[in-house]
Amino acid sequence: MRGLLLLAACAVLLPAYADEGMWTFDNFPSAKVKQLYGAEITPAWLDHVRLSTIRLANCTASFVSADGLILTNHHCVEQCLAQLSTKNKSLMDTGFAAHNRKEEQRCPAQQADVLIGTENISDAVLSSGLGLNDAAANQARKKILTSLEQACEQSSAKAKSGKLVCQAVKLYQGGQFFLYMYKRYTDVRLVFAPETDIAAFGGDPDNFQFPRWSLDFSILRAYENNKPANTPNFLQINFAGPSADQLVFVAGDPGSTARLQTRAQLQFERDTSLPISLMRTSELRGRYIQFGKANPADERIVEAPLNSLQNGIKVRRKQLDALNDDALMAAKSAAEQKLRLSSQLTGADPWREIEAALTRERALYVPYTLIENGAGFSSTLFRDARLLVRGADERLKPNNDRLREFTEASIPLIERDLFARVPVYPEFEQLTLSFSLERMREWLGPDHPVVRKLLTKESPDELATRLIAETKLDDALLRHQLWVGGKAAVDASLDPMIELVRLIDGDARAIRKQYEDEVEAPIAAAAERIAAARFKAQGTNTYPDASFTLRLNYGTVQGWVENGTPVEPFTHLDRAFERATGASPFKIPDTWMKAKAQLDLRTPFCISTSNDIVGGNSGSPLIDASGKIVGLMFDGNIHSIAGHYWFNSANNRAIAVHPAIIREALEKVYGAKELLVELNAAPQHLAAAAKLSD
């Protein structure tokens, strides 16, 4: 009980702001914000912010000029930087600056989605499974989601707004279903990125830490018809930044939370999925690091995947810590028991049904994850081979009979990724494939039928080496031919990676079917009943779990108290120089060392706020009540990771880059005067100079 008592004690000492909540825009608690903070959040304000906010492939961003300029994090464009790099020249090391629009470079696998509208489809979806058993209801639900998405896209194509991307979204663990309609920009170009050494100053050791000094920003631009997009909805930047205690908002797409999951589901994460994941990723981290030591080129190859991996390790490590707090688990049980008693559900107890499904999941999780979910075959070329083999089979089926990832709505992104000419490093592919085959043998055992199929005469290393050496799928043209050629072309292919996929695809589909019917379906059915009970008991004045869809939350600029010591909400540039060691990840780039004399060392660097955000919110604008950007979210403090399961207002803090350091850098370190003019941030002499040069 210590944990809970401590929370209660803190609540007495701290201001009673519980700034919890990742609210959908249609259900934002404006009245509560007005009551607490006196600010007026109007429907027009909400529309403007929504239309200015962008969902990237795995991050958030926002328009910051009428010509499609986009502000996001450096770590959100890391994949683009890696794809535009070569083995011998890394844009991560050097940074990137387009001196004019012609130099702006297209990111091969990036898009920018703007949420245009939403439609509640709960009735249609929830009624589709009536009278069916769980497995059949689960299938029926998928079919209707595909049908509704297709109808939406088809009808938008005929409307004057132009074709939209329509995606079905499950909210409140199945309590509601929506269609989300996006305008999608598929031509997104890199405009500016600082060097990783300053963008990720402190590296993995400082990740999820505050105080902090990471210049984690970059600039992209959306294009349409090969011209900068016309984006009248954009957010102006207030380079002065916010003041302490100021009311601030974060708009963006938090990726995933588990706050509405049952205690049994959390226990499954604690006992099974998190430990397995942590062991797996920790070993892979060791392999990456050792691989990178061979030479600078190999170090560049692993840089981006290593950063992403290490971020995941830290997240899951602290998630495990959160779930190991038995007092909080007990509180979760008590809340469930209360809802169970008050809801007077008829029929089987849904919490027990989830427990029963999880018992099945404990048996199926490892084979499902390894064989179907790809953890046994970690390799870009394996992924491509499976897309080709399955895509050939699935595209022959009616749209709503397909696996959900191969519906018509999903094809454009598959094709973009499959056809992209991005570098594939065979030695790195060999590493990840060998590793994953070896762990598959360990976890399934050497006598498992799938393992016997693959590893009767070769070791994991030998098999991986041969496959990567002999496959030709690193050729984008060949991938294009096989995709366009469809089933005939794929069936005729003797590429060894295609053959591997074919060899195990029956096994993989079988374990998927079993998993969907025995785990996914009963959990979905029970979760929907729990959601209905919760709506009945608590109303809809609540927010759904994060689902990488647009949300808005409110908070204030503030630090917290760590072991009795207050942490201030702002950091400044001077301390970054003091912490530098000269060796990465604590190296300040030469560009900054040269400019140091010109820099104002008291420039604010990072900001801590009480906003409720998680991964996916990276790149989100921090917005003041007037709708101006006063910061760029890029991280949370270490306590924010527990926010995956519950929000503790006493110490959960979001972290932003301060706009003043962005201006200081663009002006004095990088001399990016055109950009500053476009951002309206130019000091007078710069603006004048820019005018003269027009």
Add this chain to the structure above:
Amino acid sequence: MRGLLLLAACAVLLPAYADEGMWTFDNFPSAKVKQLYGAEITPAWLDHVRLSTIRLANCTASFVSADGLILTNHHCVEQCLAQLSTKNKSLMDTGFAAHNRKEEQRCPAQQADVLIGTENISDAVLSSGLGLNDAAANQARKKILTSLEQACEQSSAKAKSGKLVCQAVKLYQGGQFFLYMYKRYTDVRLVFAPETDIAAFGGDPDNFQFPRWSLDFSILRAYENNKPANTPNFLQINFAGPSADQLVFVAGDPGSTARLQTRAQLQFERDTSLPISLMRTSELRGRYIQFGKANPADERIVEAPLNSLQNGIKVRRKQLDALNDDALMAAKSAAEQKLRLSSQLTGADPWREIEAALTRERALYVPYTLIENGAGFSSTLFRDARLLVRGADERLKPNNDRLREFTEASIPLIERDLFARVPVYPEFEQLTLSFSLERMREWLGPDHPVVRKLLTKESPDELATRLIAETKLDDALLRHQLWVGGKAAVDASLDPMIELVRLIDGDARAIRKQYEDEVEAPIAAAAERIAAARFKAQGTNTYPDASFTLRLNYGTVQGWVENGTPVEPFTHLDRAFERATGASPFKIPDTWMKAKAQLDLRTPFCISTSNDIVGGNSGSPLIDASGKIVGLMFDGNIHSIAGHYWFNSANNRAIAVHPAIIREALEKVYGAKELLVELNAAPQHLAAAAKLSD
């Protein structure tokens, strides 16, 4: 509650043998064995087995001839094989066979201890702390243990039995203290070892699995005065092996169990120490594997450390699984509550005192483990440097004021290890040191004072590279000089590794002091009170947790039921050939392929028994009621790992090499006729031939 109900259900279905217990020889339940199995275990039987059983540096073994011949596992001599190997020739790969006694090679860091006698010193030890606070009592206890050990060794040196090694042993979590007196053989030589490919057939994937086909045996010999030791107490081998259901005994030195720990202590392992350890060792595994891929020489360098690491990963992974069973944790709580209520303890509640100490441990564990316990400085040369620096300081103090690892009794083994000329591979040292420094920075944070001392200008990799390149401590002669030269020599040394140790030794000693006073001392005091309460409630008809001291347990040859399918207790040679893939770890060596036609493929290979053993029992003799060896323990099944916390007689099984496969191998694969004669296993024509050649 599912777990407990399941156990209860099994107990009804299975024979009521609960063959649990790692009994000390002075408290073996002979009466119970007689009642259950009708066998007569006499004091003479116990004495003979005790005097024939050997404790090695980290394993068990037994004398198997009157000339000091020793039988143990292959994996118990792995370190010796590595130390007798070079970068280009590995005895792990080739195996080793001495064709005569001159070819027997001394293992640089091996010893053989035989338990000659024990003395109960509980009264003296427990009364030493009376009236003192916990921290002072903890110090007083250490002093008296040192004094008693010293007195014992001094008095033995005057006795006609010759000098003994005396070690204090804590049993029952502090309920009893004993002096254990050993005859120590310090000259132990390698006689025979098969190739790793057959000794560890199945490698890490098969580790802790049964059915099994690993020929995990090797043969050593104890020498005295440069001659084979005269060992009248030895165990004869019955090469026919045991039959199913036969009563069998295991004598040996189980390393460590936690069955008497409190629920709070188990929770600490579940939440803190096991996850940290698993993440750390998993990453290191990745680094080792990737390092070994560079070339065959590097692969040889990492082979032995990788095996040991992977064994530890599997153990801790299954320990974590065991502790994640909330039902078993709840049962532990209930048992504690029952003892609490029945024992009517006065004063503070000892379980709560342990909880309070663990709250301190949660704060101190990471810095203690990294800075004092060496996890921040993983390197043989760092270990040597610290032995030199601390040894110089400690040896100036009176014996019972020293850190326990530097008492007079400990000096001989320190000197043996420090002076041994064993290969040190700089590239491997660099790997482990760089890794551990990097993780120290991650876990302590870049602003921790010790991290700031070390890594202000260098990265972990740069520091490790420089230290390993510049230190001269890989020279055994230099280490000898510095040790013998004492404090003056060490203080004068400018060796960078010595300097590193000096730089942080104050910090390391400070965190150790804090840990001992605030964690170790209160836990020791509370555990002693719980032990007293338990003796009062349950008597002494119970066994203490494992402590790498001599124990005896009984069981029967039997398999178990896995997911409804019975597992037979014997495997046979034919199936090993069927499972071979040609690639390590499923490769059968060429020697065996060549001999295959001569081999009896129905030779029994491995045995499953219900004996209660854990790591440390490796190499233990499996003994029948007549005192003959009928197997060689080398592993447990996967369920046996949970035996660290509790014994489940339904599925916890020990695994032995069958003596028949040892004879088959020695005779038909390796042609080791002299050995077979000495083991009395020679077929008649061999014995005759040996006689002729005498």
